[in-house]
Amino acid sequence: MATALVVGAGIAGLATALRLTRSTWEVVLIDHGKHHDPVPLKGPDLQAAKRLAALPYPLYYETRHSTVTSLQPDRFGVTVAFDDHEDEWFDIVVCAQPCCEADRLPGLRLESWSRNHVALLYKAVQDTEIPLCAAELLADAFDIYPDDYAAFSWWETTLKPHTVRRAFTRVR
Template sequence: MATDLTAFARTALVVGTGIAGLAAALRLTHNAWQVVVLDHGTHHDPVPITGPDRHAARRLAALPHDLRFETRHSTVTALRPDRFGVTVAFNDHDDEWFDVVVCAQPCCRAERLPGLGVDAWSRDHVALLHRAVRDTGLPLSAAELLADAFDVHTDEQAAFAWWETTLRPHAIRRAFTRVR
């Protein structure tokens, strides 16, 4: 008897359709996640792909370009994390639950989640990808490493810890270069 594997797929909400958000969505769908992407209709200037992002871009281009994610034009009005995931409230339809929320751009009050420190990029099943990108200047690398973290770790807390630890040296290096 065949089993429908999509019934067991992990779910992710990616807020933002910039380069980091789309890269994260692409990698997650490649690894059998069910992904919903929110597009607020804001378009950004082209992002120069240099340094470590060139390697990430090559890896992403090698993936199949089957964009199997759903795109919506909704707005997040609230995030309510629990032990297992996040209930997301939207402006135009009923609340939905996701295993993980990836904020590739600022989303509602995600920055004010309890216990989220000023220097933290993740908390309670919510990844603040936009903050990691701002701190490192590496949108593709940050998105790819986040997806790698979910490949390596089945527990979101362990995945987030690995992602922050792996990416943090790039933020320190960037802050050091700006000061000089």
């Protein structure tokens, strides 16, 4: 069975964990335990939330007061180092919040949201403002493609056309 580490128990992290669990992934969800204010749902996210709420699947959820200190992707998955316990290996890692140094790894910067078995979901969500739909699309990609690289590429090309580019104006 494929294993996934989802870092961040906000709305995007929970949606990713639930959707991957539905696809028979073994999911570990970690968070540092902070509680967030409720997120208002509307549009596509509201529809995604309704679909996700109907999932009767068990979810292995573990809250850790730990930090991801490094990610070391190889050809088959990712070795994750934590600050307070031993390293663990996962098929994929989904960073649903700016949780670690994932975006500083070689090949994960620039315009990419994913590389080498690591998905930077928080970056896609930040760019699109549709966290539940992004989580569903990511899990759909893993259902459709057996190869992680192809799944990540499909996810990026499917989501990027819907990104919202914010225009910042200078205040004088």
